Amino acid sequence: MTALGFLYPGHSGEDDYPRMEQLLGSDIRVDLVHTDIGEDAHRVDALREMGSPQRLAAGMAELRSAGAEAVVWACTSGSFVHGWEGAQDQVRDLATTAGVPASSTSFAFAHAAAEVGARRVAVGATYPDEVARLFEEFLGAAGLDVVAVVSSGVVTAAEVGRWTESEVLALARAADHPSAEAVLLPDTALHTVAHLPLLEKELGKPVLTANQVTVWEALRLTDRRVNAPELGTLFRREPVVQT
Structure with a gap:
């Protein structure tokens, strides 16, 4: 069993995660912990606060106890608003707190x-x-x-x-x-x-x-590849070798 951990801000599109768990197969578990978003606003200052170390750390104990083998901050805007370097710092802090490989949805899109x-x-x-x-x-x-x-x-x-x-x-x-x-x-x-x-x-x-690449990123961090055509091209092709 591969256990994937996600920190998800608030309650909006989280229904996508149990749906993906069903499509991925019985040996993959998707554990979702909701973080406090503070103010629900697509505004730069609010988004930076949403992804603050304190808010992310608050959800980690539950994911650690669930045995998550990788953790992804399931929020795009709450990571890229910090810029490339700031988003990297955010992920490094998350990995240190989690004790397992970590990433965010912003980096998931790039990968x-x-x-x-x-x-x-x-x-x-x-x-x-x-x-x-x-x-x-x-x-x-x-x-x-x-x-x-x-x-x-x-x-x-x-x-x-x-x-x-x-x-x-x-x-x-x-x-x-x-x-x-x-x-x-x-x-x-x-x-x-x-x-x-x-x-x-x-x-x-x-x-x-966003939710699709977030789960794929967690699988990547655990060195898992899953063929799930219902989840799009990302889940049904061989890796591309860049030249």
């Missing part, structure tokens, strides 16, 4: 894009433009070429958590760009797992979503 062979990406963000542009900067620091960014301007995670399949699909379509090799939807508050087959069918290319 997942490499996995599917995508260097040019488009971003469909639920966030206000100011926050979305910080994600663009983060991806640039990871060596990705962001060819398009669409911002929806949603202020709270609670609102994002209520989005329907049609709204998620509309965001992905709006973000897509002819030169993009993958489309990224970077909000863990957004329910996307049930929509992945439709998203990739409609766009004709890999679609990477």
Whole structure:
């Protein structure tokens, strides 16, 4: 049994995690601990506080007792708002506290894009433009070429958590760009797992979503590869060797 640990801010799109656990197979366990988000606002100062060391450390005891073999901070905006270096510091602190390998959803996107062979990406963000542009900067620091960014301007995670399949699909379509090799939807508050087959069918290319890449990142940290076609291209192809 491989035990994966996740620190998830508040309550919005967490239903994606038990769904993924079902699709991954009986020898993988997904343990989710909810962290206190403070103020629910897609605003830079609130997002930085959401990912503060104190808030993340508060959830670690439960994950340690559950035997988590890797821990991922399941929040994109609560990591990339610290910048590349700050997000690395955040992950290092998390690994020290957890005593196991750790990462965050922001780094998961960078690693997942490499996995599917995508260097040019488009971003469909639920966030206000100011926050979305910080994600663009983060991806640039990871060596990705962001060819398009669409911002929806949603202020709270609670609102994002209520989005329907049609709204998620509309965001992905709006973000897509002819030169993009993958489309990224970077909000863990957004329910996307049930929509992945439709998203990739409609766009004709890999679609990477926050909760999807978060679980894949935890598997990567534990050296597990799982064939789960329902979870999109990321979970059904061999690793890409970059040249």
